[in-house]
Amino acid sequence: MPGLEVENLHVRIENKKILHGITLNVEYGSIHAIMGPNGSGKSSLAYTIMGRESYEVEEGDIRLDGESLLDLPTEERALKGIYMALQDPPQVPGVRLSTLMIAAINKKLGNLDLTRVKDPSIVKKMYKYAEELNLSRDILQREINVGFSGGEKKRSELLQALVLEPKVIILDEPDSGLDIDGVKKVANILKELKAEGKAIMLITHYARMFKYVTPDIVTVIIDGKIAVQGGPEVANLVEEKGYAYIRQRFFKR
Ligand SMILES: Nc1ncnc2c1ncn2[C@@H]1O[C@H](COP(=O)(O)OP(=O)(O)OP(=O)(O)O)[C@@H](O)[C@H]1O
Ligand SMILES: [Mg+2]
Secondary structure, three states, rough: OOEEEEEEEEEEEEEEEEEEEEEEEEEEOOEEEEOOOOOOOOOHHHHHHHOOOOOEEEEEEEEOOEOOOOOOHHHHHHHHHHHEEEEOOOEEEEEEEHHHHHHHHHHHHHHOOOOOOOHHHHHHHHHHHHHOOOOHHHOOOEEOOOOOHHHHHHHHHHHHHHHHHHOOOEEEEEOOOOOOHHHHHHHHHHHHHOOOOEEEEOOOOOOHHHHHHOEEEEEEEEOOEEEEOOOOHHHHHHHHHOOOHHHHHHOOO
């Protein structure tokens, strides 16, 4: 089974062309890192995979297990097992984090009552992962992201990914705003998820997380195109030389 496949993807937002023919695979049991300078189109790629409105696919395809997702709304893509942890998750006043997670789990399980937990082991799991992520129990009872610190937001996004058990996990800069222990923690969790067979797409500027978890494939996107694709050595090159060098050496207009 191939996992998530992106093939020759061309994307426009309003009148701006943002992605120009991106091709990449995120296989099960692997970590595919997406790197690139600010504004190169990394988040746009992730949003397009999730089917966010206004990201218009002009050409190409996005497939999960060989089946095109293009005609499906975001919710159905999520139900098929793709989860995206946002770069900058929004506040949702009035909704507790635990309420959201329980609703999402019930939705996934096809339960009509979204508020009740039929299987108490899910709540146990939620607490276990929260502890692993150093998130206090009271965070779960607070309104989503309201007053959360930068790191708490990132950790709670990852908590949702762990509890929902998606097949494909897209993480948009999970290391931003995390302290060094947080980066290590997230890296270790990614290792576990990889060992469980999840397909992981890890968007990041920096190679610092790769000290603790080695990506299988690294793709560098510049101006909406793939500049270079390779193994972990590509991330080291980025870290050592910077994007200006990568652009000069690999990028073709
Ligand atoms: N809704 C929008 N309307 C117009 N332009 C947009 C929109 N969303 C994104 N863009 C533009 O698309 C380009 C790519 O943005 P994107 O957020 O995908 O970059 P990125 O690689 O994630 O950057 P960063 O590393 O800063 O997060 C940018 O020039 C951005 O301004
Ligand atoms: Mg981004």
